[in-house]
Amino acid sequence: MLSALNLVSQNLNAYLILSGLLFSIGAFGFLARRNAISMLMSIELMLNAVNLAFVAFGAFVSSADPSHAAQASDIALIVMAAAAAEATVGLAIVIAIYRNRKTPLVDEYDAMKR
């Protein structure tokens, strides 16, 4: 009988590669999208990739010491909270500039002297 657990890869590198891919997709989205909200979402994606890395590391690296595994998920929760705070601040700023410029597209924010 195939246990559900066996479907989960036992290889740390697999998780790290997934995390790296997610991070890269987030970074690419940040570089490629011109809408401030989309960029914000990309950053969230990057942070989630980091969370995945944390949890994976927690599960594999310190299997000898179970307290560390718990720590990894704590970290993930903390990072989520920080990400939420960041999103809040970000949205506030986006709204402020939207009121001034009537556009969410960041490449049109270029009033500053070069």
Add this chain to the structure above:
Amino acid sequence: MTFSDTSAMAPFIAAVLVSAAVILVDLVWPGRKTAALTATFVGLAIVAALTVAVGQSGTTAFGGSYRVDALTTFLDLLFVAIAALTAAFAPDYLGERGLPVAEFNAVLVFAMAGAMLIAGAADLIVLFLGLELMVLPGYLLAGYHKTDGFSTEGAIKYFLLGSFSSAIFLFGIAFMYGMTGTTRIDAVAANLTAVVAGTAPFSPGLGLGLAFLMTGVAFKIAAVPFHYWTPDAYQGSPTPVTGYLSVGPKVGAFAVIIRLFAGALLPMAAQWNIAVMVLAALTMTLGNLVALTQDNVKRTLAYSSIAHTGYMLVGFAAFAAGQIQGLEGLLYYGAAYAFMNLGAFAVIGAIQRKTGVTSNLSTFAGLVRREPALAWLMFLFLLSLTGIPPTAGFFGKFYIITAAVQAGKTDAWLYVLAVLAVLNAAAAAFYYLRIVVYMFMRDPDTETSVAAHGRLVWTGLAVTTVMTIVLGLFPGVLLDAVATAAKAIG
């Protein structure tokens, strides 16, 4: 949470409470500037007193994730001073533009609390939290003039890029955690020592982690080539905020560097110091040369702040090469730079008190005739930023460069870095001097009426002036504190 936990973290907790108190005071007496200001300054005084009291006990909190040592105390007091001076300089400028003072102060104190968390961090996650708590209010402050296009534009650039770099930084922490199995700074250092000694397995993940961490902090201190956000964010922000941004988050980010690289990653100094040196060389040189071409004073000082980051990095590189003097110099420079730069920005803010006054060079033409006191004070701050003796800036540079020269005996590249620093200090004179020339040797374009400045501004200017002179003439007053603080690490 035990009593010893609370007592060790008392200054930080107090800072958060002060921030909340300022908001409450504003709720009770809406729009009463005096009430909000009184709450801020009394609160900051309490925080400072608590810092001094706790600093003598030397304890850890929350299972060792937060630790109070001499470095924490030194940095905390510096952060309180920066916040207090910013709070003193801002009301005039904000009031004229109809911006609320209470919220400003509350946000500012939050940022200060974040910096204080960094200063005491003994765990990488606490370090990250402190960093976020410091920079998030910073984004808000940059966009504080929310009806002004420049302010919000600077803020969104600062925010987007800052968050991007925070994610990179956090990824670096994840790697360090994965490679060493812990986030406690001393445990990380112990594990890395084992790796360097060859008794523990080595992984390329360490290299990646170092790169991510270095990129993250290089962005926060605005080191070249991660500096692009600086000029826009600085020029766009309301002037008192620019002063704060150029000092508070910068010293805070250096605190991150010290806790992270001088604490957790020190065993691998031989591997990462070359990167620090390259960053230092690029940062000094590019910052200074580009500052030469600017004709907006805020932008000039933005680039000059990049150059100052470079000098501080020289001190750090000297430390990493084994000279504790380099770290002392870095801390001293941080304090000296905080006072002189805040002073310079306070003068700009005072000149821009009336809405619509730009920070272009032409605004400064003939300043000595319109506002002689401000012109002479600006002259002093610029002298200090240039590094002309006997000012604080001179001594800071002198200390750092001597440290680099001493360290040159172990790593010859530091000689090169020291010579480069001297050359840069010489070149920097030109753009500072240009401001002086405009103030003293040009006639004003238009006759603008002189604005009166509040007592708080003058008090703040008096403090920055005295510190700029005293730190230059009698550096001994700070050297002991700096030496003890540096010893806490080395």
Add this chain to the structure above:
Amino acid sequence: MPYATLIPLIPLLPILGFAFTALFGRRLMLRHGRTAAEIVPVGIVIAVWVIAMIVVVPALGHQDPFGTAGLDVKLWTWIPAGRLSVDLGFHVDALTAALLIVVTTIGMLVHVYSIGYMAHDKATWRFFAYLNLFMFSMLLLVLANNWLLVFAGWELVGLSSYSLIGFWYHKRSAALAAKKAFIVNRVGDVGFALGIMAIFVNTGTLNIQESLAKLVEQGAHNTVPLTIVALLVFCGAMGKSAQFPLHVWLPDAMEGPTPVSALIHAATMVNAGVYLVARANPLFSSAQDAMVVVAGIGIFTAILAASIAFTQTDIKRVLAFSTLSQLGYMFAALGVGAYTAAIFHLMSHGFFKGLLFLDSGSVIHSVDGEQDMNRMGGLWKKIPITHATMLIGTIAIAGIPPLAGFFSKDEILGEAFKAGFTWVWLIGVVVAVMTAFYMWRLMGKTFYGESRVDPAVAPHVHESAWQMTLPLVLLAIPSIFLGMAVGLPLGNGLLVGWLKPVFEQSEQILARTPVDTLFGLPVDTVLIGISVAAALAGLISGLYLFGWGSRKVKQDTVDAIAGGSGASRFLYRGSLNKWWFDEINDLLFIRIGGAVAAFLWWFDRTIVDGTVNGVGTVVRDAGGGLRQIQTGRVQNYALGIAIGLIVMAGSFLLIVGQPR
């Protein structure tokens, strides 16, 4: 009062005077008139002179508490910490005393003179504030007992000189000249700063006396580091004392008010470099390769500047080039190890050149601000005091015995010859001829012959006020008698005795064997004969061409040389255009330097941005279906960060991944 109290007062009073005048001068001048604003700064400088004289007399005589080693006055410990311990304080020995005489005496007379000279200026208070600031900085530089304090004074004299050159900033040329002076000095300062670093690295102390002692000790084993240190220090000296190739700022500095030219750019600040090398004499004596460089640059500057002075028509510029030339003499003297002679010339030159500059100011004042000698002439009867004192100055600088210049210049040439530097001596003699000639050219064109003064101004030509003529007369006295007073008997005068302890160590290191006879005659007699003959030759040819009394200038002869063919024409053009140094510098530093800065700026915002844009385009095109993606500035910055990250990660993987 004990000396430990008096000595700190010397720099302290001027800085207080500066603070007072800067803060209250304007108000005092507006409410109570000019005198009210002038009384404090001028009074203070007179007081400083009195105090200085009280200190100087026992210091020169090696009396207690000065002794032969000098008196150290510690103010406070600047840096208390361990290895880097630095005490702030003053050191007064005979060398300091000699400088104090020049600085305070001329400083005082220039302050008095300025009362008259600046009588019509609207911002006199500011002028006096700057002058006091300058006095403070210069005295700090001279009195300091450690390199850092010297450096502080060094930077501050530069700063006050900058503000005084640009004092009439409405004149664009003045503002430009100030900037030029600052920039060129900055180049020298970098050298000096590096020199101080090098001294600190080698000796671990910044105290002048201690570090020199340690350097000499090391010099016995290995002179290479010492040569580097000495050359770096000399680099600073070259900037302040305007030696080739950093000489370009001094002639332009004449845009400042004339009292400034006399005080700063003739008698005091430009001597700082000479003082610095003399102060560091054990270092230089232990690094003889560096000394040859000093001598070479000195004597080259001397002849270069003299050749330019031949053709200048601006009275102050002639004097400026003459100053360069005389400073060149001093460095030549330092380079051949004749330290005493250099200081002797520094003192006598300080007096007679200060006098000449103040005279030129009096002339300019009398002809309503005209500085072109082609629009002067025949003034000698109208401004007799100025004429008489300037004549004294001219004879003194020409080197005619028994005036001051003869003794000091002869000593330099004699020492150079006896030390075996025949080439220095030979060029020095040629320069002596040239000096006498161009100085008489100045006299002839200014005072004699027919009047070429603007007819509108001519009727108003008048002698200056007593505040201006009194300093002239007072300065004429040392110009005549200084040499006889301290220079006799030749080679063993009072000054030699005073300065002996300062230069004793160097003499031991150098250990020169004196040459006694030449052509069967005592060597001194022969050399003096040659010097005097040279001076007379220059003077007589000057007299022949440019006349005296009412005799006319032989303009046709001059024109014939100027308009001649081949070599003479080239030489004339070269001299007139100052050998094109300004053009060369403009190309090198302003054009190319400016282009580099502009390029970096462009690079920062265009190439980096552009590359990033380019990469953005690549990303976009590579994306195929993602064509609608565009990059804004924020993305460019972010891409910059990303590229930086990738580079950093790559290098770290390489560095960290290396097997150990």
